[in-house]
Amino acid sequence: MTSVLSRSLNRHALAFLAALAVIAVVVPVLNLAVPETSAFHVPTYAVALIGKYLCFALLAVSIDLIWGYCGILSLGHGAFFALGGYAMGMYLMRQIGDRGVYGDPVLPDFMVFLNWGELPWYWYGFDQFWFACLMVLVVPGLLAFVFGWFAFRSRVTGVYLSIITQALTYALMLAFFRNNMGFGGNNGLTDFKDLLGFDLQSDETRAGLLIASCVALATGFLICRAIVTSRFGKVIVAIRDAESRTRFLGYRVEAYKLFVFTLSACLAGVAGALYVPQVGIINPSEFAPANSIEAVIWVAVGGRGTLVGPAIGAALVNFAKTWLTGSFPEIWLFVLGGLFVVVTLFLPKGIMGLAGTLRGALSRFRLKAGGVAVGEPSTKAAE
Amino acid sequence: MIVIRRFQLIALALLPLVALVLTPPSAAHADTLDALVQKLASGGFSARAKVVDELAATGDERVSAVLEALQGGDLFTRKSDKRVFITRSAGDELTLVDPISGQQAGTAPKSALKKIRVNNRLRRAIRAALGSLTLLNPDPAKRLAAAEAVFKSRDANALAALDTAIAKETNAGVKRALEEARAAALLYSDAPETEKIRAIAVLQTRGDRDALALLLGLAGAGKDAGAVAEVATSSAAVIERNLAAWNTVQNIIYGVSLGSVLLLAAIGLAITFGVMGVINMAHGEMVMLGAYTTFTVQEIIRLSAPELFDYSLFFALPLAFMIAGAVGIAIERGIIRWLYGRPLETLLATWGLSLILQQAIRSIYGPTNREVGNPSWMAGSLEVGSLTLTYNRLWIIVFSIAVFAVLLLILKHTRFGLQVRAVTQNREMAGSMGIRTGRVDALTFGLGSGIAGIAGVALSQIDNVSPNLGQAYIIDSFMVVVFGGVGNLWGTLVGAMTLGIANKFLEPFTGAVLGKILVLVMIILFIQKRPRGLFALKGRAVEA
Numbered sequence A: 001m002t003s004v005l006s007r008s009l010n011r012h013a014l015a016f017l018a019a020l021a022v023i024a025v026v027v028p029v030l031n032l033a034v035p036e037t038s039a040f041h042v043p044t045y046a047v048a049l050i051g052k053y054l055c056f057a058l059l060a061v062s063i064d065l066i067w068g069y070c071g072i073l074s075l076g077h078g079a080f081f082a083l084g085g086y087a088m089g090m091y092l093m094r095q096i097g098d099r100g101v102y103g104d105p106v107l108p109d110f111m112v113f114l115n116w117g118e119l120p121w122y123w124y125g126f127d128q129f130w131f132a133c134l135m136v137l138v139v140p141g142l143l144a145f146v147f148g149w150f151a152f153r154s155r156v157t158g159v160y161l162s163i164i165t166q167a168l169t170y171a172l173m174l175a176f177f178r179n180n181m182g183f184g185g186n187n188g189l190t191d192f193k194d195l196l197g198f199d200l201q202s203d204e205t206r207a208g209l210l211i212a213s214c215v216a217l218a219t220g221f222l223i224c225r226a227i228v229t230s231r232f233g234k235v236i237v238a239i240r241d242a243e244s245r246t247r248f249l250g251y252r253v254e255a256y257k258l259f260v261f262t263l264s265a266c267l268a269g270v271a272g273a274l275y276v277p278q279v280g281i282i283n284p285s286e287f288a289p290a291n292s293i294e295a296v297i298w299v300a301v302g303g304r305g306t307l308v309g310p311a312i313g314a315a316l317v318n319f320a321k322t323w324l325t326g327s328f329p330e331i332w333l334f335v336l337g338g339l340f341v342v343v344t345l346f347l348p349k350g351i352m353g354l355a356g357t358l359r360g361a362l363s364r365f366r367l368k369a370g371g372v373a374v375g376e377p378s379t380k381a382a383e
Numbered sequence B: 001m002i003v004i005r006r007f008q009l010i011a012l013a014l015l016p017l018v019a020l021v022l023t024p025p026s027a028a029h030a031d032t033l034d035a036l037v038q039k040l041a042s043g044g045f046s047a048r049a050k051v052v053d054e055l056a057a058t059g060d061e062r063v064s065a066v067l068e069a070l071q072g073g074d075l076f077t078r079k080s081d082k083r084v085f086i087t088r089s090a091g092d093e094l095t096l097v098d099p100i101s102g103q104q105a106g107t108a109p110k111s112a113l114k115k116i117r118v119n120n121r122l123r124r125a126i127r128a129a130l131g132s133l134t135l136l137n138p139d140p141a142k143r144l145a146a147a148e149a150v151f152k153s154r155d156a157n158a159l160a161a162l163d164t165a166i167a168k169e170t171n172a173g174v175k176r177a178l179e180e181a182r183a184a185a186l187l188y189s190d191a192p193e194t195e196k197i198r199a200i201a202v203l204q205t206r207g208d209r210d211a212l213a214l215l216l217g218l219a220g221a222g223k224d225a226g227a228v229a230e231v232a233t234s235s236a237a238v239i240e241r242n243l244a245a246w247n248t249v250q251n252i253i254y255g256v257s258l259g260s261v262l263l264l265a266a267i268g269l270a271i272t273f274g275v276m277g278v279i280n281m282a283h284g285e286m287v288m289l290g291a292y293t294t295f296t297v298q299e300i301i302r303l304s305a306p307e308l309f310d311y312s313l314f315f316a317l318p319l320a321f322m323i324a325g326a327v328g329i330a331i332e333r334g335i336i337r338w339l340y341g342r343p344l345e346t347l348l349a350t351w352g353l354s355l356i357l358q359q360a361i362r363s364i365y366g367p368t369n370r371e372v373g374n375p376s377w378m379a380g381s382l383e384v385g386s387l388t389l390t391y392n393r394l395w396i397i398v399f400s401i402a403v404f405a406v407l408l409l410i411l412k413h414t415r416f417g418l419q420v421r422a423v424t425q426n427r428e429m430a431g432s433m434g435i436r437t438g439r440v441d442a443l444t445f446g447l448g449s450g451i452a453g454i455a456g457v458a459l460s461q462i463d464n465v466s467p468n469l470g471q472a473y474i475i476d477s478f479m480v481v482v483f484g485g486v487g488n489l490w491g492t493l494v495g496a497m498t499l500g501i502a503n504k505f506l507e508p509f510t511g512a513v514l515g516k517i518l519v520l521v522m523i524i525l526f527i528q529k530r531p532r533g534l535f536a537l538k539g540r541a542v543e544a
Helices: A002-008 A011-032 A044-067 A077-099 A109-113 A129-153 A158-177 A203-229 A231-241 A243-248 A253-279 A289-302 A308-327 A332-346 A351-368 A376-382 B002-022 B027-039 B045-058 B061-072 B120-134 B140-153 B156-168 B172-187 B193-206 B209-221 B227-276 B283-304 B306-334 B343-365 B391-413 B415-425 B427-432 B437-459 B469-484 B489-510 B512-529
Strands: B075-078 B084-090 B093-097 B104-109 B113-115 B381-384 B387-390
Touching: A011 A044, A011 A203, A011 A308, A044 A077, A044 A203, A044 A253, A044 A289, A044 A308, A077 A129, A077 A158, A077 A253, A077 A289, A129 A158, A129 A253, A129 B512, A158 A289, A158 B343, A158 B469, A158 B512, A203 A231, A203 A253, A203 A308, A231 A243, A231 A253, A243 A253, A289 A308, A289 A332, A289 A351, A289 B343, A308 A332, A308 A351, A332 B343, B027 B045, B027 B061, B045 B061, B045 B120, B061 B075, B061 B084, B061 B120, B075 B093, B120 B140, B120 B156, B140 B156, B140 B172, B156 B172, B172 B193, B172 B209, B193 B209, B193 B227, B209 B227, B227 B283, B227 B387, B227 B391, B227 B415, B227 B437, B227 B469, B227 B489, B283 B306, B283 B343, B283 B437, B283 B469, B306 B343, B306 B437, B343 B469, B381 B391, B387 B391, B391 B415, B391 B437, B391 B489, B415 B427, B415 B437, B427 B437, B437 B469, B469 B489, B469 B512, B489 B512
Parallel strands: none
Antiparallel strands: B075 B084, B075 B113, B084 B093, B093 B104, B381 B387
16 A cells, blocks of 8 residues: 555655645635734635635546546546536535425425425435435446446547547536426526535535545545556556557456546546535536536646646636636637647647746757757657 | 419409499498497497397498407497497597498597497407408408318308308319318207218318317217217328328428538538548537628628628628638648647647637627528428428528538549548558648648538528527537548438438427437447448558
């Protein structure tokens, strides 16, 4: 165990975990202990916002595991995120009890509104927190397992796979928009009151959720690190780089892909489950294909195949989104679209590879300009 | 056909004569009419209803104006001499019009008049009376509407009026409607069984949903147990079978219509995807550019040369092709060229581009829907049996097939097409044979985008033109391409039509949304079976 840990922790990983620990300690302290008049006080909305970024970071890490290391570009990961969110949302709905508008002790408001007599069978058990937590993992995991089992077995790869994952999330979006699905239709699930007896509106609960998000992100990150640094990790990288060759060497490519895909979906589900109590709503627009593609660009911005990069990318892009949609709503889509183009064209390794990319560009420029680039030929040869 | 037209014309010309002969225009008659109208002023509602029936029985044209006024609450009595007048409001006072002669009789303040009131029973009587009166109206369209009204009301009292109208009727279409109305009224009267059975036969020939409802009501009523109910049941069954057949035809035609829209949206994508193996996520925005080109062209025409409006689409088509094509070539040269061999990155970059294009259009034209007009030759609809087909849908079917044929010709019978196919099948080999693959890529991309542009012109005729237009079609287009397979236009055609028809057949059972979900799920499952689509290129590569 210790050997797995020591192997999976390099300089970047340690720095990242340390940064998470600092956020988990400092933000709640500055929010709860520092008086509001102080310049160091962190307002409550910022706590929720940072918590949201942490959830997105976990989603980005889960995408990086399959895209950065296994070459599977899923354009439907938002579906797993949203399913985890719905599982948590269902628990939170049941916790409302008779405090809803209609005061029904069992049925959520929207079911009373639709004149439903009793709870649908798939809502049973969601009044138990442990069951909801289990479903947060099982529902996205099961969907990913079934979908992946079909897709990988028949060797659907590349853009074809991307397109059908997109169709998957699109179909789910249409389905969840339907009122008679029993998930609140286009209003989704909202108006939550409390989680495990803690009031969701209180500062303490929000701080607790932020810490939980930090822990979840750190755990997800460690799991992914452990996988990619293991022998298993070498095989999935081999699959990414030469799938047929790996298959010819005797590895069961489908099984490897299926495992990482399912694990990644579970992580995305956890991210969604932590996201919902912090933003207070889950609705079918979370399934929108555009959301899933946006999540992919966080990974690309941060740097694929680094795990740390995507988490940073998610936080940065979403911070930019919060800021721009607030101050300059007109240009946000220009910026986002530009990011897609610029990152894919000029920053294939993202922010994490920024230094390397710049160094490479600089030395090429020097060579062209006739300047002496000491050591350049030898490093080229070494590569 | 022409012969029938001529007969109709003659009949129309003769109508006033017939009317003259048939309406006794004597002064004595006018007196009785006037007496009847004056009776409306006195008595209760039931007495008034009787008067209304008597008025209708006269069959006089002038009666309808009186009845309409009564229905609309415009019929008043003057308190001073109890005479009845039709009134029109003129400022504070009311203009009085004599109900029979139609001549103005001065004005009077409201206080000097008393409204003749109607209740619901009376209103029904008036409506039935008006119906049977209009049966003799000189305008065939009005007679047709009146016949339909009687058909719906099944008023047995109208039978006499119907019989006279049928005897006089010369227009074949109206005559048929009158006979159907008579049959409907007859079935709900106490006519003998044999006549009723004959009436059922008339209704069976009519064979639409109304006739079916009528017959089913008759079969289920039980009051006519025996032969009539039996015949009604069997006729209803025949009609139901016919309707089911029509319904199938309708689903197929609507499905083909939806399929042709999908074909237009997807065919450009199929070309670019087929040749370069990259999916252009900005394809939907090329469609949107085409639609906005149409909008701009129409705006310019509306401002500078409104008489050319009917030809606006002919200006828009080449313009849309050129604009979208030029943008496509720019995208290929500027972005996609640098990302060859990395299809997933291409997908992301073009997605980013689609966001930029959407926002650009939103900034220029605003986020709301823009109104694009239909030229007059695309407006209206065609009625076949119980189907209603709008002309713009029909034109789009024709248009998409034309586009498909032209593309097929380009790909099969031009030098450029040969090069495109060569690059699709084996890029390296084509390159070593001297084909400039880079140039082929750029031109193919331009062609595919240009096709998307003209698809936008067509879609602007049936859909909302908004910055989200492209987004609405992009996933469906992907499904068509993935389902149909790459590198073969026939695959795209079959894919588009199959998806369109499947959608329309599922809709009645599952609702539009669930139908769409089912189609998506079916495609996802289908891809498992045939990962390269229906019409895959055959090759020996491990990884296509």
